[in-house]
Amino acid sequence: MTKNGACRILLAVYATSSVGIAAVLALGLPGTGDLSGTTSGHILSAAILALAFGAARAVRDPWESRVVVQVIIAFTAMATVMIAAHAVAHSHGGPDRAWVLVPLSLACPLLFAVFYPTPSGDGAGEEEP
Numbered sequence: 697m698t699k700n701g702a703c704r705i706l707l708a709v710y711a712t713s714s715v716g717i718a719a720v721l722a723l724g725l726p727g728t729g730d731l732s733g734t735t736s737g738h739i740l741s742a743a744i745l746a747l748a749f750g751a752a753r754a755v756r757d758p759w760e761s762r763v764v765v766q767v768i769i770a771f772t773a774m775a776t777v778m779i780a781a782h783a784v785a786h787s788h789g790g791p792d793r794a795w796v797l798v799p800l801s802l803a804c805p806l807l808f809a810v811f812y813p814t815p816s817g818d819g820a821g822e823e824e825p
Contacts, residue, residue, distance in 0.1 A: 703758040703765070703810045704758060706807055707751045707752075710803045711752040714751065718748065722738060768807060769807050775801055
């Protein structure tokens with residue numbers, strides 16, 4: 697499997713899990729804590745859905761959609777840093793609702809490892825048969 701093929705799989709998984717996470721936030725299902733039914737929760741849900749849409753579109757040709765992949769990497773990296781900072785600064789003993797973004801946080805190092813660097817001749821930007 698080429699890096700392009702692996703990136704396609706990761707983007708498809710990212711899009712699918714993003715839709716699931718956004719649905720949990722938008723519907724205020726148990727486990728969303730203070731985000732349930734808030735404007736912030738709805739805005740976060742919309743942002744995650746937008747990233748899911750971008751990831752789903754990038755599945756077709758990740759290298760052509762590299763700006764979308766870079767935005768996904770940047771978002772997940774920043775979300776990971778913010779979750780970690782919040783966990784360290786606000787360890788209050790109760791359950792932390794930041795777990796909702798943890799699956800997306802796992803995508804950052806995986807996408808980065810698969811997408812960068814792309815040596816020439818690795819199949820990046822080429823259509824697979």
